[in-house]
Amino acid sequence: MTPDAAFHHRVASAVRDExxxxxVHLATLHKVQARAAGMAALRNYERIRALAAQIKQHTLENLxxxxxxxxxxxxxxxxxxxxxxxxxxxxxxxxxxxRRSGARLAVKAKSMTSEEIHLNEALQTAGVTTVETDLGExxxxxxxxxxxxxxxxxxxxxxxxxxxxxxxxxxxxxxxxPRELTAIARRHLRGVFARCDLGITGxxxxxxxxxxxxxxxxxxxxxxxxxxxxxxxxLMGIEKVIPRxxxxxxxxxxxxxxxxxxxxTVYTTLVTGPRRAGELDGPDELHVVLMDNGRSxxxxxxxxxVLRCIRCGACLNACPVYRNIGGHAxxxxxxxxxxxxxxxxxxxxxxxxxxxxxxxxxGACRVACPVNIDIPSLLVRLRTASRDSRPLSKxxxxxxxxxxxESPALYTVAQWLLRRLLRDSGDGWSQRxxxxxxxxxxxxxxxxxxxxxxxxxxRMLENAHEPD
Amino acid sequence: LNVALFVTCLTDTFFPRxxxxxxxxxxxxxxxxxxxAAQTCCGQPAFNSGFHREAAVLARRMIDVFAxxxxxxxxxxxxxxxxxxxxxxLLADDPSAHREARRLAERTFEFTTFLTQRLGVDIARRLxxxxxxxxxxxCHSRGAYGPExxxxxxxxxxxxxxxxxxxxxxxxGFGGMFSIEFPEISGPMLADRLNDLAATGATTIVCNExxxxxxxxxxxxxxxxxxxxxxxxxxxAESLGLMEPAT
Numbered sequence: 001m002t003p004d005a006a007f008h009h010r011v012a013s014a015v016r017d018e019x020x021x022x023x024v025h026l027a028t029l030h031k032v033q034a035r036a037a038g039m040a041a042l043r044n045y046e047r048i049r050a051l052a053a054q055i056k057q058h059t060l061e062n063l064x065x066x067x068x069x070x071x072x073x074x075x076x077x078x079x080x081x082x083x084x085x086x087x088x089x090x091x092x093x094x095x096x097x098x099r100r101s102g103a104r105l106a107v108k109a110k111s112m113t114s115e116e117i118h119l120n121e122a123l124q125t126a127g128v129t130t131v132e133t134d135l136g137e138x139x140x141x142x143x144x145x146x147x148x149x150x151x152x153x154x155x156x157x158x159x160x161x162x163x164x165x166x167x168x169x170x171x172x173x174x175x176x177x178p179r180e181l182t183a184i185a186r187r188h189l190r191g192v193f194a195r196c197d198l199g200i201t202g203x204x205x206x207x208x209x210x211x212x213x214x215x216x217x218x219x220x221x222x223x224x225x226x227x228x229x230x231x232x233x234x235l236m237g238i239e240k241v242i243p244r245x246x247x248x249x250x251x252x253x254x255x256x257x258x259x260x261x262x263x264x265t266v267y268t269t270l271v272t273g274p275r276r277a278g279e280l281d282g283p284d285e286l287h288v289v290l291m292d293n294g295r296s297x298x299x300x301x302x303x304x305x306v307l308r309c310i311r312c313g314a315c316l317n318a319c320p321v322y323r324n325i326g327g328h329a330x331x332x333x334x335x336x337x338x339x340x341x342x343x344x345x346x347x348x349x350x351x352x353x354x355x356x357x358x359x360x361x362x363g364a365c366r367v368a369c370p371v372n373i374d375i376p377s378l379l380v381r382l383r384t385a386s387r388d389s390r391p392l393s394k395x396x397x398x399x400x401x402x403x404x405x406e407s408p409a410l411y412t413v414a415q416w417l418l419r420r421l422l423r424d425s426g427d428g429w430s431q432r433x434x435x436x437x438x439x440x441x442x443x444x445x446x447x448x449x450x451x452x453x454x455x456x457x458x459r460m461l462e463n464a465h466e467p468d
Numbered sequence: 469l470n471v472a473l474f475v476t477c478l479t480d481t482f483f484p485r486x487x488x489x490x491x492x493x494x495x496x497x498x499x500x501x502x503x504x505a506a507q508t509c510c511g512q513p514a515f516n517s518g519f520h521r522e523a524a525v526l527a528r529r530m531i532d533v534f535a536x537x538x539x540x541x542x543x544x545x546x547x548x549x550x551x552x553x554x555x556x557x558l559l560a561d562d563p564s565a566h567r568e569a570r571r572l573a574e575r576t577f578e579f580t581t582f583l584t585q586r587l588g589v590d591i592a593r594r595l596x597x598x599x600x601x602x603x604x605x606x607c608h609s610r611g612a613y614g615p616e617x618x619x620x621x622x623x624x625x626x627x628x629x630x631x632x633x634x635x636x637x638x639x640x641g642f643g644g645m646f647s648i649e650f651p652e653i654s655g656p657m658l659a660d661r662l663n664d665l666a667a668t669g670a671t672t673i674v675c676n677e678x679x680x681x682x683x684x685x686x687x688x689x690x691x692x693x694x695x696x697x698x699x700x701x702x703x704x705a706e707s708l709g710l711m712e713p714a715t
Contacts, residue, residue, distance in 0.1 A: 442655065454480055
C-alpha cells in the first residue's frame with residue numbers, strides 16, 4: 001500500500017467508528033468553548049499572545065546561547081545534563097540512568113516527548129516497568145492503546161471502555177462512575193508511587209537564567225513523580241528553553257487556557273536542581289536529557305516557527321478535520337494540525353506526504369494558536385516540498401490547467417466543455433463527476449453551469465447605462 | 469470611481485448572478501465598472517496544492533491583466549487574499565514583479581470591504597430579508613471581516629429575522645482540491661456545517677464565497693435540504709431594487 005493509500009485507509013476506518021467520532025466531537029467542541037471563555041477573561045489576550053510568540057521566536061533565533069546558559073545553570077544547581085541527538089540516543093541515555101541506579105519500577109508523568117521516542121517499550125526491554133501516572137495516559141497504558149490527543153490522550157474513549165479496561169486489567173468491580181474510577185486508579189497508583197525508584201517527566205518550559213524546569217499537570221501525579229523517586233529524569237526537546245523566569249507567566253497564562261480554558265494548570269511545578277541538604281522533598285539525582293531529534297535542522301529555516309509550539313492542543317480542538325477523524329488516523333505521535341507539520345518535519349516527509357494535504361486550510365488552528373504559528377501557511381509550504389513526488393498524472397493535470405488558464409479562449413472552451421460533459425440528472429444538477437474529480441460527487445452534487453458571467457456581461461451588462 | 473471587476477473563475481462559471489449583482493450594486497453606488505475579459509483565475513488551487521511555479525505564472529498574468537485599473541473588486545475574499553498575501557510571496561525572486569504584485573495587492577478589494585471602506589456604505593442598513601436568514605462565515609473571509617460583522621449585516625434593521633448558527637465559525641469542508649482528494653474527511657465536515665445551518669430553521673443562507681456555496685449547496689442538494697445560498701451582493705441588489713428576487 002502506498003503511504004497515501006495507507007492514510008486514506010486509516011481515515012476511512014476512523015470515520016466509520018461513530019462512537020469515537022461522537023466522543024471527539026463532544027469533547028473538542030466543549031474545549032473550543034472553554035478556551036474562548038478562558039481567553040475572554042484575559043485582558044489583552046492578543047498582546048500576551050504576540051509577546052509569547054516573540055519570546056519563543058527570539059529564543060529560537062539565539063537557541064545555542066540559551067541552551068548553553070541553561071546547561072550551565074542546571075549543572076550549577078546539581079543536575080546532570082545529557083544531550084541526545086536523536087530518539088535512540090535519548091532512549092539509551094535514559095535506560096543507562098535506570099540501569100546505573102538499579103531502578104526496576106519507573107513512574108512517568110505525561111510527556112509527549114517520551115511518546116515521541118517510544119520510551120516505555122525501551123525501558124521494558126531494559127527490564128524496567130514504567131507506569132503512566134497521568135490518569136488519561138494510565139488508562140491508555142492499561143488498555144494497550146495509544147494517545148489520540150496531545151493533552152487529553154483518551155479523548156476517543158467513553159466511560160464504558162474505561163470501565164471495562166479497569167475491570168479487566170486491575171480486577172476491580174465494574175463501575176462507570178468517574179469518581180469511583182478515579183479513586184480506583186488513585187489507590188493503584190499510590191501503591192506504585194510507594195515502590196517506584198525512578199521518575200520520568202517531560203518539561204513544559206526550561207528557564208535558561210535559573211536552570212528551572214517547569215512541569216504543568218492537572219492531577220498532582222506529576223509533582224509526585226518529581227518528588228517521590230530517588231532519581232528524576234526530565235526529558236525535553238531543545239525548543240522548550242525560555243530565557244527568563246519572568247517570561248514564564250506569559251506562557252502559564254496561555255497554556256492551560258488554550259488547552260482546557262482553565263486559568264492555570266492545577267499543578268505548576270518548578271524544579272531547580274535535585275534535593276539539597278536539609279530539604280525534605282526531591283530526588284537524590286536529577287538528570288536532564290536535552291533532545292534534538294530533528295529540531296535543530298528546523299532552526300533558522302522556513303519552518304522554524306513550528307518550534308514555538310507549547311503543545312497546548314488548542315489547534316487539535318479547533319480543527320474540523322481532527323474532529324472528524326480523531327487522532328489515531330494521523331498515524332503518528334503528534335496528531336492534528338500541528339502534528340501534520342511536526343511529524344513530517346521531525347521524522348521525514350517520506351511516507352507522510354498526505355498529512356499536510358489533508359487540511360481544508362480553514363485556519364481555525366491559526367486563530368486558536370497561543371504562539372501565533374501560521375499553521376495553514378506552513379502546511380502549504382510543506383505541500384510544495386512534496387510536489388515533485390506527486391503522481392505524474394497530477395503534475396501533468398496541474399500543468400494543463402495552468403495552460404488553459406493562461407488563455408481566455410481555452411478557458412472559455414473549458415467552461416463550455418464542462419456544461420456539455422456534466423450529465424444532468426433532470427433538475428439542473430449532476431450527481432457524478434468523472435475521473436480524478438469524482439471525489440467531489442461522493443458527498444455532493446454539482447450544479448450544471450448555464451450561462452457564464454462573462455457571457456452575461458456581454459449580453460446585458462457591458463453596454464447598460466452606467467450610474468443612474 | 470473606476471472599478472475593474474475580478475469575478476473569479478468559480479463565480480464566472482457557476483454563479484453569474486453574483487457577478488451581475490456586484491456590477492449592479494457598484495454602479496448603484498456611483499462606480500463605473502469594467503470587466504477585463506482576459507481574466508481567468510488567480511491560481512489559488514495551484515498555490516494551495518503546493519504547485520507554486522504554476523501559480524506564479526498565473527500571478528504574473530493577473531498582474532498584467534489588471535495593470536490598467538486603479539481599483540480591482542472581487543466578490544471572493546479568498547481570491548482577494550490570494551492576491552493580497554500570496555502574489556508577492558510567489559514572485560519574491562523577481563524584484564520588479566514583486567513590486568507590481570504589491571501594487572496590485574494595494575489596489576485589490578474584497579467586495580464588502582470596498583463597499584464599507586471605500587464607498588462608505590452601511591450594509592446593514594441597506595439589507596432587507598423577507599424571511600428568516602442565517603449565514604455561513606467563509607474561513608478565508610477572516611482577513612476582510614469577522615463572523616460577528618457578517619451576523620450584524622444579516623441582522624440589519626430587523627434582527628429578529630437573523631437565526632444565528634450554533635457555530636458561527638465552522639469550515640464547510642471545501643478547501644479546494646482537498647474536497648476532491650479527501651472526500652472521506654470533507655464529507656463529514658460538510659455534514660457538520662449543513663446540520664448546524666439547517667438547525668437554525670432559516671432557509672436563506674448568506675454565504676459570500678463561491679467555493680463554500682458550491683460545496684454547501686451541492687451537499688444540501690444531495691441531502692434534499694431546501695436551503696438557498698446567496699451572496700451578500702445578491703441580497704443588496706434585491707434589497708435596493710436592482711434585481712428581481714431569484715426564483
